[in-house]
Amino acid sequence: MSSPVKIPFKSVIRIDRSLDRPVYLQVAHQMINAIQRGVLLDGVQLPGTRSLSEDLEVHRKTIIAAYDELDAQGWTEIRPNKGTFVRNKAPQESIPLNLLNKKPTGNTVSPGKKQDQYNEQFLNSYPAKTGYGFKQSILLDVLPVNASAGLEFNDGLPDIRLLPLERLSKVYGGILKSKTNYRHFGYSHVEGNEHYRETLALYLNNTRGLHINKNNILTTRGIHMSIYMASSMLIEPGDLVIVGDLSYYLANMCFQQCGGKIISVPVDQDGISVEAIRELCKRKKIRMLYLTPHHHYPTTVTLSAERRIELLQLAATYGFIILEDDYDYDFHYNGNSVLPLASADTSGMVVYIGSFCKSLAPGFRSGYLIAPENLIVEMAKFRRLVDRQGDMLMEQALAELLEEREIQRHLKKAVKIYQERRDTFAALLQDQLGAELTFVSPPGGLSVWTHWNPKLNLMRISKNCMKRNLHLPQELLYQNDSFTAMRLGFGNLTIAELEEAVQILTLAVKES
Template identity: 85%
Template sequence: MSSPVQISFPSVIRIDRLLDRPVYLQIAHQMINAIQRGVLLAGVQLPGTRSLAEDLKVHRKTIIAAYDELDAQGWTEIRPNKGTFVRNKGPQENIALQPYDEKFLTSYPAETGYRFKQSILLDVLTVSSTAGLEFNDGLPDIRLLPLDRLSKVYGGILKSKTNYKHFGYSHVEGNEYFRETLASYLNNTRGLHINKNNILTTRGIHMSIYMASSMLIEPGDLVIVGDLSYYLANMCFQQCGGKIISVPVDADGISVNAIRELCKTKKIRMLYLTPHHHYPTTVTLSAERRVELLQLALTYGFIILEDDYDYDFHYNGNSVLPLASADTNGMVVYIGSFCKSLAPGFRSGYLIAPENLIREMAKFRRLVDRQGDMLMEQALAELLEEKEIQRHLKKAVKIYQERRDTFVDLLQKQLGEELSFSSPPGGLSVWTKWNPQLNLMRISKNCLKRNLHLPQELLYQTDSFTAMRLGFGNLTVSELEEAVEILTKAVRES
């Protein structure tokens, strides 16, 4: 391979003069790519600088600079009176000369060259849609956010020299000022009795569930959930090796009697609850059952993972205090977030537990998220201190209550013969039970034809029940009217 390699370099090297990268580097990097992929083998002689400059239609000095770069990186060697050769980087006797078409040189592997563990747990996820209207899973309306105030607070934090400390690594449990302010806020609104050392900040409910699952569940551990329950939480438990046992849920919440009977014959590790508004049916766990569950947890030694995903939205009187507010034995791990209170884009959540567990979880979180978003937490702390978030929630609850009332009225008037439901006391979704003769997937497809997205994960259809969880918070009154009209036409077509 002492003679110059017979390759059409214009087909191997593509120069883009719109790129910020200098042309000589483009040439050098593409030649390195050709060497690495076996198009240019060790020992071959590269064309002379004049010849290659003519082929690529660039100045000879550009080629010289590219060759110098190749030499500096150790990919080539210059032999006096002979030319530039690809350096031998190791044994290549068995490497065949590869085709040098553009696709080969610019492709990325479609699949791995090795085997790895695969899971079917996450095969069904939310699919985005370009439809103008959507019934979601109960998300807030980001149009209600006080964005001007939020941007001013965040911008002020970026400009203030006193906040420069947040640009570096800091406390592993999260922003200390935020945890102090959050502890006061949760004590006032949820009847908790915590301090900053009981709080670990996270990136939302899902991260909190996953961390709690990873820390507290061993393979084979039994986890009780409601029938039905939050599918992503169930996936977390299963991913950690937990075995799920479902128990009935009625109008007063999860069945305590069923849990008690299970505890008599099996060693239960964890009970997962969404007691304020059970997911997906929105029912509230009764006060009597809350007391019984705390006693059962102490008697049988299981953990209560309390997911309070939409505590801030309650319409019929005051919100029911969480189980964590009455926990005196350290059996409850409480999780919440601002993703529903403000918007999903505010990835700020929290996990509440006794200090010994928080310290251990802080170590674990450092493996995947060293400290969280210190700047966002600083902004949220200031907004809580100024009561901006509290004022926003007070205003938003009134708007969401109006939307709930409008929505349930529309459903009853237009679709009352096909469904049944109870007006939810809080939250941003309505649990609706439908005529079992209807095909919910067909209804969803008919809605999409009319610019309304009805996601698959909101549809529950088995031999025993036919139901939908329909979020209304993201739609205005006029949008709700349009959406229900489309839904009604889709049902009639089905």
């Protein structure tokens, strides 16, 4: 049995006083780590508190607190009149003490560095890889990277500076203080906050022409969660899913992750090609059609009313699901927006998804999925596996903001600001870069789809922008043998910021 004298505790325990963690916990946790790794074996006697405090140059009370922590967690036992001993019944492979005490010879590293190497190898390390195999996917290898500073052309996100944060904070704070809302602090077995679903149903019926009630709504954490849940529930391996060419890359990843096979069809100035879909239906069994009809992603075109009717008829005839993504519905500048397909669906073929993540800010992870009640019941069961009930408190706050028409007032003001920014952005692009690109000013949304001179290298332009502190993410660049295009979000930038960003972009293009 090793005595405490033989254990070089200065090599086992390293104290870092710059950490927020109390010193006694640092001592206790590193001792536990040493026990788990076999440095301190079961039955080893630990030194007395006075002796160890002198060795580690800490106050004796610190060691007493560390020993109390070890005893409370069951890692040690106190034997009357004998001392404190390690208690660990798990089989261990001990680390030889001579590894700790071995003196350097020849060209070996210094004792200080050797101690650091020891601690890194045996005490403070965490496995770099699993000891078991698991399924890996290349689908998510390339994901958006947020800019840490400076200006950014993003994917069409809103300007969070426009949010009515003061009113939102008051509403949310009031909910936390109100005893009537204590019920939302516990678990729930419904498809989301009932009051919110009732209020949301009324809001969607008034703004989107839907004909739903609370039982047709499942609340989610945003568009992506809705897409993933719909894919997981409705797509089997090998099912064919139609998307536009081009289409939303994250949605495509969800379909592929669930085993779906993607078929892309052309998109023109009136939206996705109905004729191409009709021809596919005649030859193949189609399971799902994914659409962002209000402002197609990424080209921003609006699906015409005529094509919407035709798609509903095709879905009823051939039995495929229409997954309608309510992308940018709230941001329309040229008159009234076109109603979603779900508003005219009489055959139960449309699953409609939307969120407040774009209407307010991406940080408000509040989405919704609309479908016939029998599907909502099943999807609610599935959601409980990954998100038992959603954010009941935030949903209560959103319900009150909808009832007070605070969200509606915010959107009305925001649309005017975004329209001004769109017009300014379009004028800047035309004036400074008109010789290198073409575009159509979008009727809505927070992005402009631009076609560029094919001789330009978009990745090089992005790198040149970064040198001047303008982030132009890779996922917004579309370049191959057929086209050279960028999707440039403008909603997050003020007029002054847009002027600066376009000036930087112009210089980057010239350098390319």
